[in-house]
Amino acid sequence: MSTPGFSDLTAVVVNCTLKPSPTLSHTQGLLDVAIAIMRAQGVEVDVVRAVDHVLAPGVYPDMREDVPGGSQDRDDWPSLAPRILDADILLLGTPIWLGDKSSVATRVIERLYGLSGDLNDRGQYLYYGRAAGVVVTGNEDGAKHVAMNVLYSLQHLGYTIPPNADAAWIGEAGPGPSYLDEGSGGPENDFTQRNTTFMTWNLMHVARWLKDGGGFPAGGNSRREWDAGARFDHPNPEYR
Incomplete structure (x- = not known):
């Protein structure tokens, strides 16, 4: 079966590990599998380790200015955001801490939210x-909870979520080997291999459709037209 070409697609992979470079990141280890698949198909992949950047807390595009109550001295988000916005695919990776996504992943999503009111x-x-x-x-429970949380957040911002858009590996509950540790079984785990592969291909397929269609279909979803008074067949409650 022939597959469409993906060589004009771009992806940004944001690793939300708590470990700064060059410390070994097990999350990066699994992300590298998806990266290898995309690069094998000609996708240009930009890799970001978010903790290496100063991402000021807040939900404004630039926390150094125009911030009620005071501004931050440094904020790397204005230089990082264009790398995310330029990509057809966003793949966010996070470890599990206390059953939830990392604080870095929360920060990245909050900063993404700061641009969510802007329009194309x-x-x-x-x-x-x-x-x-x-x-x-x-190596603790919470993979599905984290995936639900992150994917909900990204679709709420406007991203299109393909089927099977999450992949995970968790070791035995409690202290023990992590994904890249010798003897963990992580890289050899068939369930994780399959889910990571399907997720990556589905991301490329959906990105291909969206790019070929010139973006997400227009019709009934323009905030600009809504603000101008369009209601796109929503029933008028005054005439029920």
Whole structure:
């Protein structure tokens, strides 16, 4: 069966580990599997380790200015955001801590939210026309909870979520080997291999459809037109 070409697609992979470079990141280890598949298909992949950047807390595009109550001295988000916005695919990776995504993943999503009110040239929300997925690692329960949380957040911002858009590996509950540790069984785990592969291909397929269609279809979803008075066949409660 022939598959469409993906060589004009771009992806950004944001690793939300708590470990700064060059410390070994098990989350990066699993993300590297998805990266290898995308690069084998010609996708240009940009890799970001978010903790290496100063991402000021807040939900404004630039926390150094125009911030009620005071500004931050440094904020790397304005230089990082264009790398995310330029990509057809966003793959966010996070470890599990206390059953939830990392604090770094929360910060990245909060900063993404700070741009969610902006519009594209169709009047749709800014993140329309892009595909997103999530990778989770850890040795405690919570992979599905984290995936639900992250994927909900990304679709709420406007990303398109493909089927099977999450992949995870968790070791035995409690202290023990992590994904890249010798003897963990993580890289050899068939369930994780399959889910990571399907997720990556589905991200590429959806990104291909969106790019070929010129973005997410317009119709009934323009914030600009809604604000101008359009109601897209929503029934008028005054005439029920």
